[in-house]
Amino acid sequence: MIYIGIFLFASLAINFFYRTINLFIKMNRLTYSEQTKHSFRCSSCNQRYTLSGPETRQLSKGALRIKKSTPKRQVTFIKFACPTCGNYANQEKLFDLNTTKALGNVRIQMDAYQAPLILDFLLKGVLPIIIVVPFLKLFV
Ligand SMILES: [Zn+2]
Incomplete structure (x- = not known):
């Protein structure tokens, strides 16, 4: 059972870092785009x-x-x-x-153009942690 917990925790951490880096890359690109x-x-x-x-x-x-x-x-x-x-x-x-x-x-x-990116980050990077962390106790 503990391996499932470790696996879940690692997945969340990797996902979070991936989404954070992704957010910075997208934000930077959008900040300096012609439309902004x-x-x-x-x-x-x-x-x-x-x-x-x-x-x-x-x-x-x-x-x-x-x-x-x-x-x-x-x-x-x-x-x-x-x-x-x-x-x-x-x-x-x-x-x-x-x-x-x-x-x-x-x-x-x-700025308004940043809102969709931040929302996307909260939903895919932060929300899974908030949902899964209370269940981690069941595996350890
Ligand atoms: Zn002036």
């Missing part, structure tokens, strides 16, 4: 503008990233030359969803 839009706000001219995935990659490659966190909010800046005013300044990345709850213990920063 990224919104920014320039801290110099205060203009909002949108860049495509490849434009974002080109401008943010090797650029300085600053994450400012307070218990109430979290802001991410990437420093590059603003396409609107041309000043080299902090560009605030605007997320579709940016919430900070429980005095900063819960922070979510994501």
